[in-house]
Amino acid sequence: MKQIKFVAVILAAAFLCSCGSDKARLSGKIEGANKGDVVVKLLDINKMTVIDTLKLDAEGNYSCSVPVKPGDPEFVYVYYGANKVASLILQKGENVNVVSDSLGNYSVTGSPESELLCESEKAQAEFSAAVALYRSKLDGLNPSSAEALEIGSELYRNYVSYYRKRVLFVMENSKSLSTIPVLYENVGDLPVFSQHVDAIHFRNAYDSLVTVYPLSRYVKALDAEAARRENLLQLNNKASLANEIGFIDLDITGVDGKKISLSSVAENKKVVMVYFWASVMGEQKMFNQDVLKPVYKQFAPKGFEIYAVSLDTDKAAWATAVKAQEAGWVNVCDGLGTASPVISTYNVQKIPSLFFIIDGEVVTSTGVKDDASLRSFLSSKLK
Numbered sequence: 541m542k543q544i545k546f547v548a549v550i551l552a553a554a555f556l557c558s559c560g561s562d563k564a565r566l567s568g569k570i571e572g573a574n575k576g577d578v579v580v581k582l583l584d585i586n587k588m589t590v591i592d593t594l595k596l597d598a599e600g601n602y603s604c605s606v607p608v609k610p611g612d613p614e615f616v617y618v619y620y621g622a623n624k625v626a627s628l629i630l631q632k633g634e635n636v637n638v639v640s641d642s643l644g645n646y647s648v649t650g651s652p653e654s655e656l657l658c659e660s661e662k663a664q665a666e667f668s669a670a671v672a673l674y675r676s677k678l679d680g681l682n683p684s685s686a687e688a689l690e691i692g693s694e695l696y697r698n699y700v701s702y703y704r705k706r707v708l709f710v711m712e713n714s715k716s717l718s719t720i721p722v723l724y725e726n727v728g729d730l731p732v733f734s735q736h737v738d739a740i741h742f743r744n745a746y747d748s749l750v751t752v753y754p755l756s757r758y759v760k761a762l763d764a765e766a767a768r769r770e771n772l773l774q775l776n777n778k779a780s781l782a783n784e785i786g787f788i789d790l791d792i793t794g795v796d797g798k799k800i801s802l803s804s805v806a807e808n809k810k811v812v813m814v815y816f817w818a819s820v821m822g823e824q825k826m827f828n829q830d831v832l833k834p835v836y837k838q839f840a841p842k843g844f845e846i847y848a849v850s851l852d853t854d855k856a857a858w859a860t861a862v863k864a865q866e867a868g869w870v871n872v873c874d875g876l877g878t879a880s881p882v883i884s885t886y887n888v889q890k891i892p893s894l895f896f897i898i899d900g901e902v903v904t905s906t907g908v909k910d911d912a913s914l915r916s917f918l919s920s921k922l923k
Contacts, residue, residue, distance in 0.1 A: 562607060562608055562609055562610060562632055563605045563606060563607055563608060563632070563633075564605070564606045564608050564614075564630035564631060564632065564633065564634040564635075564636060564651075565603070565605055565606075565634070565635045565636065566580070566603065566604055566605070566606055566616070566618075566628070566630070566636050566638070567601070567602070567603040567635075567636070567637050567638070568601070568602050568603070568618065568625075568626065568637065568638035568639065568640065569599070569600050569601050569602075569638070569639050569640070570596060570600040570602075570620050570625065570640050570641070570642060571600060571639065571640065571641050571642075572600070572641060572642060573596055573600040573620065573642055574596065574597075574598050574599065574600055575596055576595075576596055576620065576621065577593050577594065577595060577596070577620075578593070578594045578595075578596060578602045578618060578619070578620055578625075579592075579593050579594075579618070579619040579620075580592040580593075580594065580604060580606070580616060580617075580618055580619075581616070581617045581618075581619065582606070582614055582615070582616055582617075583614075583615035583616070583617065585757065585758070585761050588617070591606065591607075591616075592604045592606075606630050608630055608631060608632045608634075609632070609755075610632050610755075611753060611754070611755035611756065612753070612755050612756050612757060613629050613630060613631045613632075613653065613717060613753065613756065613758075614629070614630050615627075615628070615629055615717075615721075615758065616628045616629075616630050618638065618640070620640070620642055621642070623642060623643060623644045624644055625638075625640035625641075625642070625644055625646055626638045626640055626646045626648065626658075627654075627657050627658065627661055627721075628648065628651060628654040628657065629651065629653035629654050629656075629657055629717050629718060630651060630654070631651070631653065634650055634651050635650050636648060636649070636650040636651045636654060637649050637650050646658065652716075653716055653717055653718055656713055656716050656718035657717075657718040657721065659718075660709060660718055660721065660722055661721075663705070663709075664725060664727070667698075667702045667727060668727050668728065670698060671695065671698075671699075671727055671728055672728070674691060674694070674695040674698075675695075675728070677691050678691055678692070699727075699730075702727070702732070703732055703733075706722055706725065706732055706733070707741060709722055710722055710723065710741055710744075710745055711744075714744070714745065714748035714749070715748055715749065715751070715752045717749065717753065717756070717758060717759075719745050719749070720745070720749075720758055720759075720762060723738075723741065723742055723745060723762070736769075736772055736773045737773065738769065739766060739769035739770045739772065739773040742762065742765055742766035742769050743766040743769075743770065745762060745766075746759065746762045746763045746766050749762065750763070771881045771884075774881065775788070775881065775884065775885055787802070787803075787806070787897055787900070787901070787902045788885055788886070789801055789802050789803045790802040790814075790847075790849065790872075790882060790885070792849065792872035792873065792874050792882070793855075793872060793873065793874060794870065794871060794872050795859050795862055795863065795871055800847075800870055800872055802814065802847055802897075805845055805847050805870055806847075806897045806900060809843050809844065809845040810842075810843035810844070810898065810899060810921070810922060811839075811843060811844050811845070811896060811897070811898050811918065811921050811922060812844075812845045812846070812847055812896065812897040812898075813844070813845070813846045813847070813894055813895075813896055814847045814849065814886070814894060814895055814896070814897065815832075815846055815847065815848045815849065815892065815893075815894045816849050816851060816882075816886075816888050816891050816892060816893045816894065817848060817849075817850060817851070817891055817892045818850060818851045818852050818891055819850060819852050819857065819858045819861035819862070820852060820854075820857070821891070824891070824892055825861060825865070827892065828865055828867060829865060831911045831914070832846065832867070832869075833865070833867060833868075835911070835914060835915060835918070836867065836868060836869055837868075838915075839918045839922055840868070840869075842922040842923075843922055844918060844922055845869060845870060846867075846869035846870065847869075847870045847872070848867075848869060848870065848871045848872070849872055849873070849882055850862075850871065850872070850873035851873075851877055851878065851880060851882075851883070851888075851891055852873055852875070852877065853875055853876070853877040854875075855873055855875040858873050858875075859873075894908070896917075898921060
């Protein structure tokens with residue numbers, strides 16, 4: 541009796557140890573295959589890494605263990621020859637079984653996330669096949685013919701319908717990592733989520749997923765992509781307003797913590813110099829003191845203003861430098877340094893850099909290179 545109890549304790553300990561291991565167990569079968577290699581690859585954000593190469597047995601079976609960190613599920617892909625035969629999202633402790641054919645059709649059990657991913661990939665494959673069929677029908681047709689226009693219209697209607705279904709998938713499965721590949725999905729050479737407003741879907745997906753998978757590196761990467769798309773959306777919105785005001789607006793925090801828009805400054809000034817600089821660069825502080833201050837003092841009464849955008853990352857140090865200079869013009873800083881969206885907004889290649897807004901319109905070709913040319917330019921515009 542004691543020996544039986546001892547064996548039971550050993551088995552229980554082994555079971556607990558197995559459940560606690562940072563691995564997922566993967567087993568599979570390639571139907572109709574009895575030889576060859578199965579390659580298991582792991583996705584690491586933007587690259588694939590081979591983690592195992594397995595020999596099929598005589599019945600087409602294979603198995604392996606996949607390391608999975610707690611709270612950070614892995615995207616794992618199985619290949620047989622040149623064909624991908626399974627896409628999986630594996631979590632710690634899962635025992636997953638895959639049945640595939642050699643062409644890439646598969647089913648999966650033992651992993652709810654992988655089952656959703658399988659469902660999603662089937663929908664994508666069906667729509668991709670439909671798009672390929674439409675495009676084959678268009679080959680050789682005159683693009684302006686009635687037949688080509690009808691086929692193109694039908695393709696567009698189907699694309700819109702598919703896009704809406706993908707949005708619905710993301711919303712209905714907001715706590716599933718299977719939504720991430722959907723957001724990055726391409727059909728042919730066209731991203732499904734290609735509109736500027738799709739930034740909203742990326743942000744909403746992140747906000748939901750981070751509550752379930754706060755440690756996931758894929759979720760963290762989604763946060764960065766959402767931020768990038770939000771910046772592009774903001775830039776697009778500003779660009780749409782640029783036609784009304786003659787330039788893309790900026791709205792950045794000043795020394796007192798309040799935001800100051802470029803449009804509010806340009807509204808009341810004939811000439812505004814938008815000036816990109818950094819207080820950490822000593823020569824630029826000297827330029828402010830020795831050149832800009834005298835110029836500003838001379839031309840400010842005639843309708844001249846400087847909108848100085850700092851690309852510093854230490855806002856406290858920047859504010860201290862600005863206050864010490866007692867410059868008088870408008871100083872703003874978002875604290876993002878080279879990651880600031882203002883760099884892409886105005887294509888800032890280097891600092892210091894500047895351009896002018898004159899009577900509400902951007903002027904870049906001014907010939908301003910130094911103190912003398914700056915004074916000459918302002919004298920010609922502010923008479």
